[in-house]
Amino acid sequence: MTRVAWERLVDAALAVLTAVAVVMGPAVVGATLTYEGTLAPAALLGGAMLFRRRHPVAVLTVSAAVMVGYRWAGLFEGGWLWPLTPALVSAAARGRVGWSAGIGAAVLLCGLPRELAGTSGVSETAARIGVEALWLALVLTGAVARRQYGRWRDEHEARLVDQERARLAEQRLEISREVHDVVAHTLAVVGVHLHVAADTLADSPEEARAALRTAMEVRGRAMRDLKAFVGDLRDGPAGLAEVPELLDRARAAGLTATLHREGDLDGVPAAQGVAAYRIVREAVTNTLRHAAAARLDVRLAARPGELRVEVTDDGAGPAAFAAGHGLTGMRERVAALDGTLDLTSGDGFTVRAALPVAGTAAGAAAERAGSPA
The missing domain is CATH 3.30.565.10 (Histidine kinase-like ATPase, C-terminal domain)
Incomplete structure (x- = not known):
């Protein structure tokens, strides 16, 4: 599976889970499940998750507006922030922590008059808003920690890549040094003796033959050294x-x-x-x-x-x-x-x-x- 296909699958799964969670939330607190008050916001919040990678801030803003609107209209019962958790995490994990915190705080401020206007007392309202604020802090902390871990992992992988490149460069340098030792010296010595053989071939055939024999011996030593060197490359250095x-x-x-x-x-x-x-x-x-x-x-x-x-x-x-x-x-x-x-x-x-x-x-x-x- 390609990376793009995997990301699309994750987004689709998150959209489904968000929609299910939005439906289950009111059911847990005993609220009546209706199309306009439950299924519609579930579809809107879940569908928004499909665009969270490309437009995380827009998704969070739209989701927050949907939640505030439905809560103020009295069509949705549950929390103010927990339905926004996936959108908050998506935005904060992409570096928009301040924006996520601001949106979360704005939602709570919008919800405060609504809670105070209800039948709950001041102490119960403060407790609810406090729990929501604590949840916001936990969500943002988790998102920041996830982002920092991802950055550390990327830096660690980059360091490993750099170390591997440095190791390969050192190996190439060592190989070039070894080959230069063998080839450069051999060519120089063989060249000298070939020149001697060429210069003495007419007047001193014996000296020319001796020079050729020396050149052949040097060539033989070089071949043996190269064979040993290739063996080290194949089997690993001893x-x-x-x-x-x-x-x-x-x-x-x-x-x-x-x-x-x-x-x-x-x-x-x-x-x-x-x-x-x-x-x-x-x-x-x-x-x-x-x-x-x-x-x-x-x-x-x-x-x-x-x-x-x-x-x-x-x-x-x-x-x-x-x-x-x-x-x-x-x-x-x-x-x-x-x-x-x-x-x-x-x-x-x-x-x-x-x-x-x-x-x-x-x-x-x-x-x-x-x-x-």
Whole structure:
């Protein structure tokens, strides 16, 4: 069912309920039901509800005039305001609270002389008008509360939409960064080696073939990196829980791989966990491809306010990173989280990254200690 059809159905149902309520009101107080005194105002007040969305103020004004006219003519017995409840709510819920309050007060003022002229005493008249005034206040309060809730709901939904758009924009930025890392570096390196091959093909065929082989190797690495990246997009980004799988790859290749864990790694936010996983993956991949290492150690430590990542091998050193785009990707991922990256070589190669983790108890304590009172 479309929104328009649903609104029409609601208006029709409200019109029927209003007409039935107007008929039942006099019956409850024991008044005689007549066509001109009961059915006619029921039809008028109920029919007016069909136009409440487009003309809420006009519907309220006409309904109030009908009710005052029938009450003063002595054709309708019941209340002064309760038959107007749907019209009052419709107008107030659309921001016409002052107009609704004014119409309601005017109806009560019109009804006051009529009530005083009747057989009821002053105290009973005051009680009736007081009950009607209290009913008016309750109706308007409910209408305002409903309007405020609707506005809050709309604002909340708008915030959710904005957050989703921001998340998608961040994802697109991350994808563009990843693709740029792979494609831009690969095209640059392949282009250089193709130029070398073209320049040396006539005079030094061996050098040209070597340049072509290097270009093919770079292309192969880029294809593998793109395949891994597409896998992340399809299956979702991996985090700290998937780091042991990287070490299983290293062990399957013949390395002695060890994983050290410190602290509450389960409490690390997803962004830092994904970045740490990709740092470890890049380091392990380069160790397997280029370092000729026999041993690999990975250390993950959740410290107060930060996550530390350390990957150490006993291989050939930083030349592995010089041959690929992994170092650039690492630096960009760490910088995106305001972290630090340190690469050292000696008896092997070590990658150290420190990723700030906001919101930890220790980190919050440190922030309070460092802030002015």
